[in-house]
Amino acid sequence: MESEKQEYLKKSNNSNKRILARGCDPVLSLQFAKIAPQLLGNVTYIPTTNDVDFIKKLKTNRWSVIYFAPGACRYSAAKQQIPGGNYETEGWTLDQYKELIRTLQGEDIQIVESIHEQGGIQLLKTALAKAREIK
Known part of the structure; x- marks a missing residue:
């Protein structure tokens, strides 16, 4: 995995892109926020775990990618x-x-x-390749 990460970072500089994430577990969200930038080409990654914060950030900033974490998706799938x-x-x-x-x-x-x-990083890489630059 280390060589895959190094290869991706050589090819991908996403420091001009931003991800806003909506999760439901504050601990997991913060843990992922610590590793995501280095795995995704130095992207700015902002986690949120409540709708007040999430919607405020949606209204006040431009984003390249919006990411719904797996836990949030599972709740939604279960209605x-x-x-x-x-x-x-x-x-x-x-x-x-x-x-x-x-x-x-x-x-x-x-x-x-x-x-x-599993596969979340790859989905984010694919989205970042198509995403607009912000900064």
Whole structure:
């Protein structure tokens, strides 16, 4: 894996791109935020675990990629509210979140979602390759 990471970093500089993540576990979100930039070409990675913070960041910043962490995706797939939701987002699935994201960020925003932890990095790499530059 180390050689794969080094090869990717040689080819990919994503320091001009930003990922906003919506997860539901604060500890896992912070752990992933520590390793994601180095695995994804020095991208700026901002984790959130509640809708107040997530929606505020959607409204006040431009993003290259929006990432729904596996736990949030599993809650949505089970038709349960994602932990950290609020009265405005009560009962939402990922479809309603994606509608809001496209309204606030535009149709060209890359959205990544998966119920599986395995493969998340590759999905983010693919999205970053297509994503708009921000800074």
